[in-house]
Amino acid sequence: MFGRQITLFRLLGFEVKVDFSWVFLALLVTWSLAEGFFPASHPGLAPATYWSMGAAGAAGLFASIVLHELSHSVVARHYRLPIRGITLFIFGGVAQMEKEPESPKVEFLMAAAGPVASAALAAGFYGLSVVAAGAAPVSVYGTTRYLALINGLLAAFNLLPAFPLDGGRVFRSILWHLKGNLEAATRTSSRVGSAFGLGLMLLGIVEVLTGNVVGGIWWVLIGMFLRGAASASYMQMLTRSALEGEPVRRFMTADPVTVEPGVTVRELVEDYVYRYHHELFPVADEGRLLGCVSVRQVKALPREKWDWTRVRDLSEPCGEDNTVEADTDAVEVLARMNRTGTSRLMVTERGRLVGILTLKDMLALLSLKMDLEGKR
Numbered sequence: 209m210f211g212r213q214i215t216l217f218r219l220l221g222f223e224v225k226v227d228f229s230w231v232f233l234a235l236l237v238t239w240s241l242a243e244g245f246f247p248a249s250h251p252g253l254a255p256a257t258y259w260s261m262g263a264a265g266a267a268g269l270f271a272s273i274v275l276h277e278l279s280h281s282v283v284a285r286h287y288r289l290p291i292r293g294i295t296l297f298i299f300g301g302v303a304q305m306e307k308e309p310e311s312p313k314v315e316f317l318m319a320a321a322g323p324v325a326s327a328a329l330a331a332g333f334y335g336l337s338v339v340a341a342g343a344a345p346v347s348v349y350g351t352t353r354y355l356a357l358i359n360g361l362l363a364a365f366n367l368l369p370a371f372p373l374d375g376g377r378v379f380r381s382i383l384w385h386l387k388g389n390l391e392a393a394t395r396t397s398s399r400v401g402s403a404f405g406l407g408l409m410l411l412g413i414v415e416v417l418t419g420n421v422v423g424g425i426w427w428v429l430i431g432m433f434l435r436g437a438a439s440a441s442y443m444q445m446l447t448r449s450a451l452e453g454e455p456v457r458r459f460m461t462a463d464p465v466t467v468e469p470g471v472t473v474r475e476l477v478e479d480y481v482y483r484y485h486h487e488l489f490p491v492a493d494e495g496r497l498l499g500c501v502s503v504r505q506v507k508a509l510p511r512e513k514w515d516w517t518r519v520r521d522l523s524e525p526c527g528e529d530n531t532v533e534a535d536t537d538a539v540e541v542l543a544r545m546n547r548t549g550t551s552r553l554m555v556t557e558r559g560r561l562v563g564i565l566t567l568k569d570m571l572a573l574l575s576l577k578m579d580l581e582g583k584r
């Protein structure tokens with residue numbers, strides 16, 4: 209369920225996607241506002257009023273998180289950092305970056321933009337609640353008050369110096385600026401982030417033991433998430449620094465098995481798929497790359513057609529999504545594989561097939577490299 213994403217809309221040219229977990233979270237937020245928060249803060253209203261306040265509060269929270277992430281993305285775009293889109297998931301949002309910022313200044317500005325936006329939203333909603341206090345129904349007052357509070361909390365939580373939260377990125381940019389070394393700065397700040405995560409988990413356990421079970425579990429979950437994110441971000445940075453500047457040629461398997469276009473699909477399955485266990489085969493005629501054929505395409509073809517369908521009729525032409533030039537930067541290719549979900553690419557040089565690149569081989573070499581260089 210987690211990890212499945214739906215594109216909602218585009219805003220200022222950015223794709224806003226929602227992780228499936230957010231649907232669950234939106235319902236949970238609406239419910240806890242309607243049944244818990246609002247009845248406690250504004251007693252004596254009708255249940256329907258609480259539910260509409262809950263729905264408005266959840267929608268407002270959603271919009272606030274989008275605006276927070278959007279502010280990061282706008283700064284990133286200003287400095288030409290590629291951003292894939294904004295994904296909302298259970299603990300907020302993530303603006304997906306494909307590269308590390310090029311300087312501490314860019315990182316600082318980009319990271320600070322989010323909390324600044326949340327603080328501005330908090331002030332705006334607070335202002336609205338002051339206006340609403342005299343003129344509008346108490347439900348409007350209550351909802352705007354809640355949104356002021358939650359945006360204030362979002363700004364504060366994100367400002368914790370716990371990498372990869374915004375505050376941790378600000379912290380990293382300062383270390384980076386002082387020491388001039390991105391790798392060391394990331395190592396220190398991800399350790400601090402990880403320690404914060406552990407602290408939150410311990411706090412959560414204390415809460416659970418003293419009777420606040422639901423609240424405590426939330427803290428434990430957020431702490432776990434933070435620890436995971438801290439080590440994942442550090443690994444990601446190591447991956448980038450290990451692969452940066454390396455052409456994919458170094459990771460590929462040269463002289464790959466190729467299939468002639470005249471071979472039948474039955475022969476392809478028997479003599480190639482079952483023999484080599486690859487998921488994708490280049491189709492080539494005397495060294496000239498014509499396209500590729502994958503197990504996925506074979507599966508889509510009814511079995512009774514296997515004997516008389518030729519590979520040439522099934523193969524896909526070569527393009528961006530299945531081929532890569534031999535001198536392309538490995539970091540770029542890894543990002544592309546991550547984005548498209550393909551784990552095998554044909555490597556070409558001026559239209560000639562020179563090798564096959566698999567995600568597995570890249571990761572294996574990467575792991576060896578990190579081991580030998582003592583970075584783990």
Ligand SMILES: [Zn+2]
Pocket residue numbers: 276277280322323366374
């Ligand atoms: Zn942020």
